[in-house]
Amino acid sequence: MTDSTISSSLSRRRLLTLGAxxxxxxxxxxxxxxxxxxxxxxxxxxxxSTFSGTYDGPQxxxxxxxxxxxxxxxxxKQMVGEFMKDNPKIAVKTxxxxxxxxxxxxxxxxQAGKGPDVGAMHLxxxxxxxxxxxxxxxxxxxxxxxxxxxxxxxxxxQAGTYKDKRYGIPLDVHSLAMYYNxxxxxxxxxxxxxxxxxxxxDALGTLTSAxxxxxxxxxxxxxxxxxxxxxxxxxxxEPYAKDGTKATFDSDAGVKALSWMVDVVNKGxxxxxxxxxxxxxxxxxxxxxxxxxxxxxxxxLKAAKLPFALAPLPNIGGTQAAWAxxxxxxxxxxxxxxDNKLNAAKTFIDWMSKHSAEWAGAGMVPARKSVRETAKVxxxxxxxxxxxxxxxxxxxxxxxLGDVQAQTLEIAVADAVLGKKQPAAALKDAATQAxxxxxxxxxKFGA
Amino acid sequence: MSTSEAARRTGxxxxxxxxQATGTAAPARRRGGGGLAPWLFxxxxxxxxxxxxxxPIVYGLWISLHDYDYTLPGKPFVGFDNYVKLVDPSSTTFxxxxxxxxxxxxxxxxxxxxLLVLPLLVAxxxxxxxxxxxxxxxxxxAPYVLGVAVVAVIWRFLLDANIxxxxxxxxxxxxxxxxxxxxxxxxxxxALVGVTVWWTLGFNAVIYLAxxxxxxxxxxxxxxxxxxxxxxSFWNVTFPGLRxxxxxxxxxxxxxxxxxFGQSYLMTRGGPGVETRTAIGFIAETGLTSYQxxxxxxxxxxxxxxxxxxxxxxxxxxxxxxx
Numbered sequence: 001m002t003d004s005t006i007s008s009s010l011s012r013r014r015l016l017t018l019g020a021x022x023x024x025x026x027x028x029x030x031x032x033x034x035x036x037x038x039x040x041x042x043x044x045x046x047x048x049s050t051f052s053g054t055y056d057g058p059q060x061x062x063x064x065x066x067x068x069x070x071x072x073x074x075x076x077k078q079m080v081g082e083f084m085k086d087n088p089k090i091a092v093k094t095x096x097x098x099x100x101x102x103x104x105x106x107x108x109x110x111q112a113g114k115g116p117d118v119g120a121m122h123l124x125x126x127x128x129x130x131x132x133x134x135x136x137x138x139x140x141x142x143x144x145x146x147x148x149x150x151x152x153x154x155x156x157x158q159a160g161t162y163k164d165k166r167y168g169i170p171l172d173v174h175s176l177a178m179y180y181n182x183x184x185x186x187x188x189x190x191x192x193x194x195x196x197x198x199x200x201x202d203a204l205g206t207l208t209s210a211x212x213x214x215x216x217x218x219x220x221x222x223x224x225x226x227x228x229x230x231x232x233x234x235x236x237x238e239p240y241a242k243d244g245t246k247a248t249f250d251s252d253a254g255v256k257a258l259s260w261m262v263d264v265v266n267k268g269x270x271x272x273x274x275x276x277x278x279x280x281x282x283x284x285x286x287x288x289x290x291x292x293x294x295x296x297x298x299x300x301l302k303a304a305k306l307p308f309a310l311a312p313l314p315n316i317g318g319t320q321a322a323w324a325x326x327x328x329x330x331x332x333x334x335x336x337x338x339d340n341k342l343n344a345a346k347t348f349i350d351w352m353s354k355h356s357a358e359w360a361g362a363g364m365v366p367a368r369k370s371v372r373e374t375a376k377v378x379x380x381x382x383x384x385x386x387x388x389x390x391x392x393x394x395x396x397x398x399x400x401l402g403d404v405q406a407q408t409l410e411i412a413v414a415d416a417v418l419g420k421k422q423p424a425a426a427l428k429d430a431a432t433q434a435x436x437x438x439x440x441x442x443x444k445f446g447a
Numbered sequence: 448m449s450t451s452e453a454a455r456r457t458g459x460x461x462x463x464x465x466x467q468a469t470g471t472a473a474p475a476r477r478r479g480g481g482g483l484a485p486w487l488f489x490x491x492x493x494x495x496x497x498x499x500x501x502x503p504i505v506y507g508l509w510i511s512l513h514d515y516d517y518t519l520p521g522k523p524f525v526g527f528d529n530y531v532k533l534v535d536p537s538s539t540t541f542x543x544x545x546x547x548x549x550x551x552x553x554x555x556x557x558x559x560x561x562l563l564v565l566p567l568l569v570a571x572x573x574x575x576x577x578x579x580x581x582x583x584x585x586x587x588x589a590p591y592v593l594g595v596a597v598v599a600v601i602w603r604f605l606l607d608a609n610i611x612x613x614x615x616x617x618x619x620x621x622x623x624x625x626x627x628x629x630x631x632x633x634x635x636x637x638a639l640v641g642v643t644v645w646w647t648l649g650f651n652a653v654i655y656l657a658x659x660x661x662x663x664x665x666x667x668x669x670x671x672x673x674x675x676x677x678x679x680s681f682w683n684v685t686f687p688g689l690r691x692x693x694x695x696x697x698x699x700x701x702x703x704x705x706x707x708f709g710q711s712y713l714m715t716r717g718g719p720g721v722e723t724r725t726a727i728g729f730i731a732e733t734g735l736t737s738y739q740x741x742x743x744x745x746x747x748x749x750x751x752x753x754x755x756x757x758x759x760x761x762x763x764x765x766x767x768x769x770x
Contacts (some may be wrong), residue, residue: 103736104735104736107518107738108517111517111518132516132518132519132738133518133519133520134518214609217609220630220718220719221716221718271608271609271625272608272625272627273608273609273625273627273629273630273631274608274609274630275603275607275608275609275627275629275630276603276629276716276718278607278608278609278610281610282609282610285610287610400737403736403737406736407543407732407737411720411721414718414719414720415719415720418630418631418718418719418720420719420720433539436539437539440539444514444516444519445519
């Protein structure tokens with residue numbers, strides 16, 4: 001009798017303890033994991049192994065993540081296949097995630113030790129992920145590869161560093177460009193791609209009177225902020241202080257840039273209220289003649305059998321400039337735990353960088369000068385952009401900047417294009433908010 | 448561990464069997480077993496409840512008291528700063544958060560009444576006897592089967608101001624043809640509420656329908672005998688009979704509407720500006736894109752408290768009517 005009461009009360013207590021310890025355990029595991037990962041990153045901030053150029057260790061599996069989900073995907077797949085043929089000891093397991101989710105997943109996955117060993121990410125994300133200890137410096141790799149600013153354009157090369165350490169090896173450069181429908185241009189009698197503001201306005205006027213009532217649709221979201229940044233640089237402005245202390249996109253240059261965009265709507269060249277992606281869908285369906293978009297759309301437009309050509313953005317503001325970004329290879333702190341993986345990852349980046357001419361097929365401009373000057377690249381649709389590579393501009397390597405921009409600059413551009421706010425007022429409010437967020441980030445990342 | 452587990456198992460499984468055999472020990476054993484058995488029956492759910500509901504709630508509260516970025520080694524304790532920021536107009540989150548709460552409020556205010564009344568009308572019609580009844584029932588329920596992504600993407604293109612078919616047809620009918628359904632308020636709210644009603648109407652209608660079928664036919668007969676007309680029999684028989692169902696549907700619909708995220712995220716991207724970005728949308732952005740988990744957790748708690756108060760009010764309203 002007593003025996004059974006004791007046993008049951010014991011088990012009840014045990015059960016409760018079990019539940020409590022389970023809950024506590026999960027909480028502990030969660031914070032413990034975060035802490036240890038942070039410490040691990042500190043230990044790993046300078047990979048010890050030196051890279052010899054080839055991989056001669058045992059069979060190794062390399063986890064490789066990228067966001068090439070569009071027309072660029074098949075080219076990357078093919079390059080990875082060729083790499084494995086050349087390096088039979090390295091099995092590359094590719095995971096392709098849409099860029100929009102990629103930057104949320106990579107830090108979480110690396111934190112959990114289930115992320116990539118090596119991967120590709122955008123230049124403007126390197127500083128953020130470096131500050132978060134997701135990726136590690138690879139100065140030794142760039143040294144052993146013999147890579148230097150001379151082989152790239154200085155801007156793209158310098159933007160790959162954070163706190164004087166290199167975190168990315170550029171694969172390509174991709175920028176905003178002007179697409180135009182060659183059939184419509186021909187029918188309206190516009191003979192060449194407009195190169196200046198006056199030429200563009202003339203061409204738009206001619207197109208309007210010819211057959212297309214709204215020849216140039218002004219988006220309010222993507223890629224509207226990229227158009228704004230390009231125009232801001234053309235007007236001689238800078239969106240952010242180089243040291244990441246404040247936002248300066250509300251300068252006169254910024255107001256001029258945004259006013260120009262709003263004028264395209266006010267002059268009737270664009271309909272009002274262009275919804276997300278409508279301008280691109282409409283361009284593909286021959287409802288408009290000119291659109292500014294990224295050069296990565298080339299293959300998509302080719303697949304749509306659209307008669308189109310590509311030209312650099314016209315010089316609207318006085319200086320030739322266009323927003324650009326770059327896909328960079330990185331190595332995560334996860335790979336640094338295993339010397340073989342680290343060496344395999346470096347071998348992979350080395351090979352990819354050397355074979356980047358093939359990547360031109362994906363619509364991109366290879367980052368390496370030596371590759372860029374090969375015939376393979378010269379014959380592509382994007383060759384006119386490759387020729388103007390020195391006019392491409394990149395965002396400064398400031399951690400957390402992409403996110404600040406999404407919350408402030410992008411909203412201001414949308415508000416102005418939709419006619420909800422005056423350009424100057426929209427930019428001023430957004431810049432004030434952006435500066436506050438940047439100050440908070442600086443504190444957080446200890447810059 | 449194994450011995451104690453064995454002991455626990457004997458306590459339940461073998462216990463009653465043995466008590467039958469020994470006879471005299473039975474009452475005590477039954478009492479002992481009675482204390483333990485409920486816990487064991489609850490155990491599977493309890494473990495899930497503790498680890499997936501209670502633990503995250505406590506952990507979330509802890510996160511909300513820190514400047515929490517899981518990718519950084521340092522997660523300094525900040526006390527109630529994250530909450531203070533939500534009521535301090537000069538902070539970076541204040542205006543965004545309350546704009547998002549306002550968006551959620553607007554959406555809830557306009558979608559809930561429609562989602563309570565329209566499905567009831569549909570259910571009343573579907574409860575009648577006519578040819579093709581099952582087909583119509585299926586038609587009204589069909590959109591609910593679709594995921595939010597499918598619904599939002601379809602309507603995002605149908606409602607496009609410049610290349611959408613809705614404006615195209617409006618134009619053909621001689622009506623205004625340039626309505627900015629997705630890029631301007633209040634039109635965007637009309638679009639979001641309309642799409643949500645179209646999408647989820649079937650679910651509420653099915654619940655109403657089940658409630659209607661529970662109401663005994665004899666009550667209607669009695670009402671008819673008393674000389675009640677259709678309106679009187681609806682008001683005095685149908686409506687009181689549906690009260691528990693209405694209470695449930697109201698609560699569930701309010702919570703679902705207050706948690707709206709997918710529609711505005713996919714159809715308007717929160718635009719114009721951030722006018723249709725809902726509370727959940729902003730919380731997700733703050734926590735998952737900006738990694739400001741502490742802020743996001745604090746906002747979640749504020750939203751939760753508001754929702755709980757609202758639920759209590761609804762609950763009271765229905766209980767008082769019953770009393």
